[in-house]
Amino acid sequence: MKSTRIAMAASLFAMVAGGAMAQSVTLDVTGWKGNEAEPAGLPELIAAFEEQHPDINIDFSYISRSDTDIVIPPRLQGGNPPDVLMVDMPLSRVWGEAGLLVDFGTDADWYPNVNPQLQNAITTDGATYVMPLEVIGMGLYTNMGLLNQVGIDSPPLTIDDLVAACGALNEAGINPMLMTGGFPITLFTIANGAEAATTPIADLGNGEAMFVDDEGFSAALDTLRMLAEADCFDPEVMAGVDPWSTALAEFQAGNFAMLPQGAWNIGSFSEAENLDFVFGPIPSASGTGVAADLFGIGWAISSATEHEEAARTFIEFFNQPENLQVLLDAESAYSPFIDGASGMPELAAAYDQARLDGGIINYPFSVLQWPAALDGEFWDSLTGFLLDMSQDNSEILQRWDWTVEDNI
């Protein structure tokens, strides 16, 4: 009798244990945030998720954005993809249309809450392959400590403000601006060009309008030339400064007063002692400045996953405001959802204000209005422009048109 009872208890234990083991799922998750350099709150969010869902383990791998292009496609094509992938708009479009990602459709719980402009961008023929996580601002970092030294107490919002600040800083022997080749000059040009564009900017990326005919972008190049003449920056030096390391280090060290960059650097700049800075919009011809919003990252689910339900649970976790807030705070980003919170700190009040004042553009590459190849062309041609500012505007604008033509 006793042995029967022991056998029954053992069977029951085995069933319960077996059941529990069968339900336990390990999700393979990849992303280009979450490492030591850009944690984005992911380590703590993943830990919190696993605590809330003890039956789901997360095996997270950091793969940089550029390596994602190399490492993930073989896994997708080889039928052994990660269950959940961090994607941006170009990746979600390419992989989604190839049938490699789960289509969330338009009836996912979170979908109606997505900001309408972003909703439009992430939806193609009723298919949605990404749940957006953040919208990040791109604008102008200003070292207020240096500006205060020359009697200026607010960041420049207009080109006139900027020129005046450059003059005052130069007189005091302070380097005004890091307008480096690559990303910063591209950001500045697109912000100013888009604000003054005489045609819808989406049309410039689909061939329905031409950059060479658009007075706004030509004026943006003239503005750069004028800023160089006003000694806001030394164009030849700026052509050789790396925007992702040297420029950041120089601004952080207080060697330059202004730097066009993304809000993702707010966290690391805030760690620097004695750096009194603010983050504002890109100065422009209008009074508000331009707040250039970028759709940053989102989660997608591989269509080959064997754990779709668990993957959806993981994604839904990030849709809960208190969880998303952790990521937004770490990234200094805005929620992509209607009435969503902001992770922007107080020092970015000028950027917030520009958004409220209507000085906002969606960065055209991040919402697929312009082909990705044009981004590289902007970086190259504008770096070339720094080396030779006597180039005719139409030469540069035409190169952009040719790139669009080759990629539509």
Add this chain to the structure above:
Amino acid sequence: MKRLMKKLGRYTLIAAVLAFVVGMLMPVFYMVMMSFRTGDEIAQDPLGLPSGLFLGNYANALATMDYTRSVINSVGITFSVTVLVALIGSMAAYPLARNTSRFGRAMVMLVALGLATPAFVTITPIYIIFRDLGLLDTYPGIILAFTALNLPLAIFFYVGFIGSIPKDLEEAARLDNCRDWQVFWYVIRPLLGPATATLSLFVMLAVWNDFTYPLLLLSDPDKFTVMIAVYRFVGNHNIEPDLLFPAAVLGSLPLLVIFIFFQRRIVAGVTAGAVK
């Protein structure tokens, strides 16, 4: 006057070589210096010298990157690949070097094509083949992949080197009743020492520094190489210098020790044949 000019020329040459060496070592010097500075120090003066030897960066990097495990993995994988590449490459190269027919030359060219094939073309087929062979996330898998990727270089390299070895040596061995295998093993292989040292340098550097294939083929963190551990400190938009620089020093240190150890052989290999 002539003597003075000669002396001047010599000193100019020495100065130019020194300037070149300093230029080459500057990034390494910068990396090491940065690794001993605090984050605040670097932020305040990016190019400055350390005020003291701050070892906290190393402690943080070591704590984060599972250093010992990843170094053991890297050493094991690099050593295995180097041995396999040298062994298989030399064996494959020997008949190709001695077969001067059109077929032999075509085979050498075919192997050389492997050198010209861009990595991104082979990455997906390699992944799919290794998946089908059940070699994903295994040490044999990553070793096999690196061996295959480096064999074209090795074969091409050895074909040229073996071609310069006089055939008389082989004929003498054959007169002593050596078979082909024995000729290779007892006559040719010992002569490949300097070439093998040079080839090993290239292969070791390529395998040690690569993180694409480990990232693609390995998923268990316990099997990750040291470069993947260093890679964690590089962001998309910024870097953490107080973590990245010590990690980079730690990542390259084992290889540096190996090179110092084999320095004489490597130099001999590089200069082999340069002086008759």
